[in-house]
Amino acid sequence: MNIAKLARDNRASLLRIALLLALVLYFSANRAGFLDTGNLFSLMQAFALLGLVAFGLSVTMIAGEFDLSVGAMVAVAGIIAIKAGGSGAAAGLAVAVAFGLGVGILNGLLTVGLGVSSLVVTVGTQIMLTGLAYGLAGGQTVSYENFQVAADVDQVIATIFSPRSLVAIAAGVLVWLLLRCTRLGRDIIATGSSREAAAAAGARTRTAVVVSFAISGTFAALAGALLAFSLLSAAPTTGGDLLLQAVSAAILGGVALAGGIGGMAGVAVGALTLTALNNGLSFIGASDAAISISNGLLLLAVVTISAGGPARLAELVRARIRRPATS
Amino acid sequence: MFHLEEGVTRRVARSLLALTTAAVVTFGVAACGSSDDSSGSSGGSDGGGAAAVQTSDDVSGKKVILLTVTPQCDYCARATRAFEETAKRAGLVVEKKITNYDAAEQADQVNQAIAQRPDAIAYWPADATASIPSLNRMKAARVPVIVTNSSPGERYSDLFNAFTGPNDTRLGELAAEGLIRGLEEKNGRAEGNIFVVGGQPGSPPAIQRLEGFERTLAERAPGIRIVGNQPGNWDQTQATTAADGLFTANAGKNIVGVYAQADNMAAGVIVSAKRKGLDPRRLVIVGGNCQPEGLRNIRSGEQYSSVLQSPLDDGRLAAEAVVNVLSGRDQEHNDYLPAEVIVRENLATCAEGVG
Known part of the structure; x- marks a missing residue:
């Protein structure tokens, strides 16, 4: 086994894992209790929301598209789950997820059918979903009276997991399998790399785009419905900055904005990195503003390093030093 | 047998170093903004209060x-x-x-x-x-x-x-008392049409303040009628938009007063009234929360009253x-x-x- 080749081939992945480990080491060294199971449970609960949304969004990014409607979907799906959950949470969950699937398919069909940018299409659905959320909730926070449901979705499993976080992990594994082991998954990646070349090679590019949006819509709706049952309430304002967080997680996880590059393992590391950063900063009592600044700095740092920023800077410095003095 | 190529190792190590540096800078910023409360047990040496x-x-x-x-x-x-x-x-x-x-x-x-x-x-x-x-x-x-x-x-x-x-029901009752007093002072009698610009719909403070407000009006000034109610979501700009709509919708109803559930929203109502060509001093605009906007506008006479909530x-x-x-x-x-x-x-x- 050649470790050098392994390191070279997986340099970016190793860097991402190293960053996550550096964060964990930093916080655990600076504050006792960061690695306590109770705090790890809290970290995984945050991952349950961000991870699930980021997994779905990443599939559209890998397919060379973008789903701007995921934040609004989380909000409206939560409201639908509560409104439709009168006869039971399972019914509410099913209706919300079916709604997410439907809107996802609609996003995909409009994108491939109209031949316009998915940014335009999903801005439209985002606005529509936000309006729907306000309309359904009457501008209010809607509440759910079945306390047992909250206890069920957030019950502690194996010390640090809950049904919510396990659903997020399972969703990530499913998409990982889809991308790695199925023809459809390969079509999604090929479509994101070069749509024309993929079509010429026989890939089902239109199906790939529709499926990627269907996954994104479904995952966002699932995340919203589970969050609503966890909080026993849902509001039209939920998920305000979730879109940015999910995009950050995807980029931190190595998903390329141009499409065709990225995988669920990376997105999981990206989402865990962000949740560890936010959890750790909250643990040491950082302010809201400091947490936002840190999120932005971290993203910029990773993007800069991934693009070879330090190497280019070193080259510039070397060139400057070597340049002969002019009179 | 494992082989590590020197160049690759150096590049990975350099990147790791860069990442660690970035992380340290990032946390440094966070630490600048972090509270140092955990070390702050002053033990009551400062006698004030x-x-x-x-x-x-x-x-x-x-x-x-x-x-x-x-x-x-x-x-x-x-x-x-x-x-x-x-x-x-x-x-x-x-x-x-x-x-x-x-x-x-x-x-x-x-x-x-x-x-x-x-x-x-x-x-x-x-x-x-x-x-x-x-x-x-x-x-x-x-x-x-x-x-x-x-x-x-x-x-x-x-x-x-x-x-x-706060006892939000009580805050609503006191806002109604302010409105009644203002109408009696300005118009000689506590009656006429008013509207409400509320807080976030569904939030307990918004609901309870309105309950207390409506109950007090019903008991003490049944001649005051609430002809409209829109949310301002505790935000001045949204309150201005809500008041714009309410002034327009009730243009022919001779609005004599407004209850905004917080002073910053009352400031939004004042902006809206001026846009519509109305003099806020002739209206009885009542707010709540004792916010700086309320202090300023009560002093200038554009808002009649607020409710103490410190x-x-x-x-x-x-x-x-x-x-x-x-x-x-x-x-x-x-x-x-x-x-x-x-x-x-x-x-x-x-x-x-x-x-």
Whole structure:
């Protein structure tokens, strides 16, 4: 086994894992209790929301598209789950997820059918979903009276997991399998790399785009419905900055904005990195503003390093030093 | 046999170093903005206001986690500061977690706070409706909880040790008293059409203030009719938009007054009235919360009244309740803030309450 080749081939992945480990080491060294199971449970609960949304969004990014409607979907799906959950949470969950699937398919069909940018299409659905959320909730926070449901979705499993976080992990594994082991998954990646070349090679590019949006819509709706049952309430304002967080997680996880590059393992590391950063900063009592600044700095740092920023800077410095003095 | 190529190793090592540096810079920024509360048990050396808490020896060194909301809201920032000052004077070690009114984030913060095993939690719900599962978890973890500012309601009172904060029904009643007084003073009689610009729909403060307001009008001034009600979501700009719509929709109904559930929203109503060519001084605009906008507009005569709700009292009462609960002293389950109608004559009370 050649470790050098392994390191070279997986340099970016190793860097991402190293960053996550550096964060964990930093916080655990600076504050006792960061690695306590109770705090790890809290970290995984945050991952349950961000991870699930980021997994779905990443599939559209890998397919060379973008789903701007995921934040609004989380909000409206939560409201639908509560409104439709009168006869039971399972019914509410099913209706919300079916709604997410439907809107996802609609996003995909409009994108491939109209031949316009998915940014335009999903801005439209985002606005529509936000309006729907306000309309359904009457501008209010809607509440759910079945306390047992909250206890069920957030019950502690194996010390640090809950049904919510396990659903997020399972969703990530499913998409990982889809991308790695199925023809459809390969079509999604090929479509994101070069749509024309993929079509010429026989890939089902239109199906790939529709499926990627269907996954994104479904995952966002699932995340919203589970969050609503966890909080026993849902509001039209939920998920305000979730879109940015999910995009950050995807980029931190190595998903390329141009499409065709990225995988669920990376997105999981990206989402865990962000949740560890936010959890750790909250643990040491950082302010809201400091947490936002840190999120932005971290993203910029990773993007800069991934693009070879330090190497280019070193080259510039070397060139400057070597340049002969002019009179 | 493992082979490490020198060049690759160096590149990976360099990148790791760069990442670590980036992480350190990032955390450095965070640390600059982090509270140093955990080291801050002043032990009551600063005598100012210490009389309110006389049991510092009982609770000295105990840890309280304050789950609070954004410092971008002036009232919230002042209340939080007052809490920290009072708690530190009592010898408590305070740790703070802040959310920008994000109920999901706050639920995660509650999980984290429970994991940190504090002696007590002071909990300002980002959304009182969404706070019940979190209250259940804190109760199950046997952590004493003081809910502050936003009560989830009497129905859930067994989930927390005490509530400190405004009695929103009473605040609504006092706003109605201000309106009645203003109409009598300006028009000679308490009657006519008014509209309401409310807080966030569905939030307990918005609901309870309106209940108290409507009840008092029904009992004491049945000639006053509420002809419209739109949410301003505790935001001046949204309140301006809401008032624009209400002034337009009720153009022929001779609006004589407006109840905005907070002073910043009353400021939005004043902007809207001027846009419509109306003189706010001829209307009776009543607000609430004793905010700086209210002070300014009452002084200028464009707003008639506000209702005292002091952020300093809000924070102080919560910290005192933590001390009482931790030291086993008597603590009222609902410990409400002092409240009174504020008009131009007693503006000083308002200014003092705001700090």
